Amino acid sequence: MSASGSGRVRPAEVLLSTVAAVSWAFLAMAGVAALGLHLVGADSAGALGPMTAAAMVLAVGGSVTPSGDVKAFGLTGAQAHSAVDIAPLGISLVGALLLGWLFVRSLRGAGAVIDGAELATRAGAVVLLFLLVLAGLTWVGNDTVTIDASTLGVAGKSKQEQGGLLEKLPGELGDIADIGSGLLPDRIQRLIDAKAAVGFTVEAGRSVLGGAVWVVAVLLIALLVARRAPVPHGLEAAHRTVRPAASALCGVLVLAVGAGLAAALYAAIGDDHPRLVLGAALLGAPNGVWLGVPLGLFVPWHGGASGALVRVLPDPLDDLLANEHNEPITVARLAELDGRVWLLTVGCVLMILAAGVLTAVRTPVGRAGWSGRVGRSGRAGFVGRGALRLGIVTAVALPLLCRLTEVSAGASLSVLGFDAFGAGIELHGGGAVAWALGAGWGAVAGAAGALAAWATGAAGGRASRFALDSTPHDDSTPYDGPATTK
Incomplete structure (x- = not known):
């Protein structure tokens, strides 16, 4: 599959590349969602198919609303209905990587520049087919599960400690069991025997709109980070300005997720519930x-948690949120509970410095700059451009990470197989602070990476041919490859 590069769109080729990109993306998301839900045991409370569809809808910006009749448990009105606004980014990431990679791969035959109309046609076809498939998932992603009151116990105790409520009834009531000729125990008996039909419903309109925003964002990001994909006429400078920094930052963020999965695999080996650990890692x-990247770079978060949902938070965040509500969540406060949290800051700083080095290695220096002279294309200019470009990209990326990892979930009933009566969780990052800190960290890392790459002679050594071709240079100095430090 390749772009024609002539400005003439071939419908058959566009259709083939579109079907391949969208179908592989959805198949991968379905596989990750189904496996993750199965490992966490969600399919024990309902059908796996609708749960998988609902999880995929959530992953691409959709909305799922729990609903049902739980009046038997004392929940009425707003308590019995809640909304879930949390994206399982493990599913999102797999779909975005495949969709973006297959999309930009279909463009490579055009060379460094692609006709704007052809790019719009190809992107529009992907968006249209993606939304058609998503609309089908909104129809499938609805299900009803049953909560049996006789299995509910007292919060904070194991099932072995609790026993069935009915078994505890006579001893707990004592003499008052005779009130009303035994009517009290009979009514409690009916309450315990109650079974509530509850479930989840995908909001079609809101989900399709969210999916449209998601797929357009994925295609735009893919075009920004794909260093060997063409750009429309007039945007050739993006090859040497935006793409080196964007691809470097995206690369280290994806690598960080890989490290997180490896850590989860290691944790699962010695855990009492390895399937739960692995399933949660796949999904989230x-x-x-x-969430840890902005936090490790000192972006404050706000939030709180209550009920059973506190248990899904990692230590020591669960301890902090269980006692605080709408209070700042910072590395320093978490470190008071566990000093190892400072390792998060160390890891995040190393990650952003790695992005700075990658940016410098992928940014062309310019022919005059290879000689090592300090000037417009020399060392000082190279360091300044690295700081500016990575600073801008990080200033955009850090607030975006905060937005992606925000959590807003209230659960008064069973959602995707998880029972959490009267529970809730809220986590929100500081957008303005994230923007300022992102710009600062990016500028420092960009400058440090440029200096390190220049000192080792690696500056521009991995620049793409499109970036080199679009770089202004001074022909008075011959190009003879990366220069050694002078």
Whole structure:
């Protein structure tokens, strides 16, 4: 599959590349969602198919609303209905990587520049087919499960400690069991025997709209980070300006997720519930890792948690949120509970410095700059451009990570197989602070990476041919490859 590069769109080729990109993306998301839900045991409470569809809809910006009749448990009105606004980014990431990679791969035959109309046609076809498939998932992703009151116990105790409520009834009531000629125990008996039909429903309109935003964002990001994909006429400078920094930052963020998955695999080996650990990692490893990146770079978060949902938070965040509500969540406060949290900051700083080095290695220096002279294309200019470009990209990326990993979930009933009566969780990052800190960290890392790459002679050594071809240079100095430090 390749772009024609002539400005003439071939419908058959566009259709083939579109079907391949969208179908592989959805198949990969379905596989990750189904496996993750099965490992965490969600399919024990309902059908795996609708749960998988609902999880995929959530992953691409959709919305799922729990609903049902739980009046028997004392929940009425707003308590019995809640919304889930949390994306399982493990599913999202797999779909985005495949969709973006296959899309930009279909463009490579055009060379460094592609006709704008052809690019719009190809992107529009992908968006249209993606939304058609998503609309089908909104129809499938609805299900009903049953909560049996006789299995409910007292919070904070194991099932062995609790026993069935009915078994405890006579001893707990004592003499008052005779009130009303035994009517009290009979009514409690009916309450315990109650079974509530509850479930989840995908909001079609809101989900399709969210999916449209998601797929357009994925295609735009793919075009920004794909260093060997063409750009429309007039945007050739992006090859040497935006793409080196964007691809470097995206690369280290994806690598960080891989490290998170490896850590989860290691943790599962010695855990009492390895399937639960692995399933949660498949579904939400990017959520935890990308929440930790802004936090490790000193972006404050706000939030709180209550009920059973506190248990899904990692230590020591669960301890902090269980006692605080709408209070700042910072590395320093978490370190008071566990000093090892400072390792998060160390890891995040090393990650952003690695992005700075990668940016410098992928950024062309310019022919005059290979000689090592300090000037417009020399060392000082190279360091300044590296700081500026990575600073801008990081200033955009850090607030985006905060937005992606925000959590807003209230559960008064069973959602995707998880029972959490009266529970809730809220986590929100500081957008303005994230923007300022992102710009600062990116500028420092970009400058440090440029200096390190220049000192080792690696500056521009991995620049793409499109970036080199679009770089202004001074022909008075011959190009003879990366220069050694002078």
